[in-house]
């Protein structure tokens with residue numbers, strides 16, 4: 001169940017962004033860090049009670065993909081695929097972990113936070129396309145009765 005939700009999220013991201021000509025790609029870790037800093041200084045991030053600073057590092061060359069290490073306020077970004085959307089995906093993991101350490105990795109609350117980050121930092125068209133692809137796969141997004149996440153997200157409007 002959880003795996004299939006993860007696959008739906010990954011597939012929706014790939015369908016929405018793999019060939020998106022407007023997607024931003026970082027040329028360096030430093031550029032990704034600057035973009036992360038803009039997000040972590042935003043009103044949305046503060047309302048989510050995200051950590052004031054998230055350190056961006058490159059993954060080791062043998063790593064398969066980017067990953068968040070939220071307990072260290074760190075993101076390891078795969079510089080073979082350093083897209084802005086992937087950065088937002090990893091930041092959503094950091095935000096959710098700080099709100100509720102028991103929430104599922106790619107569950108409904110995760111997707112809700114990711115959608116808000118995309119809405120806040122990418123274009124309306126990109127947000128619409130992502131929603132369309134999530135809906136096409138029936139990926140779950142919502143609060144799932146999670147009041148911790150709900151209370152934070154209510155503060156962001």
Ligand SMILES: [Zn+2]
Pocket residue numbers: 089093105106
């Ligand atoms: Zn993930």
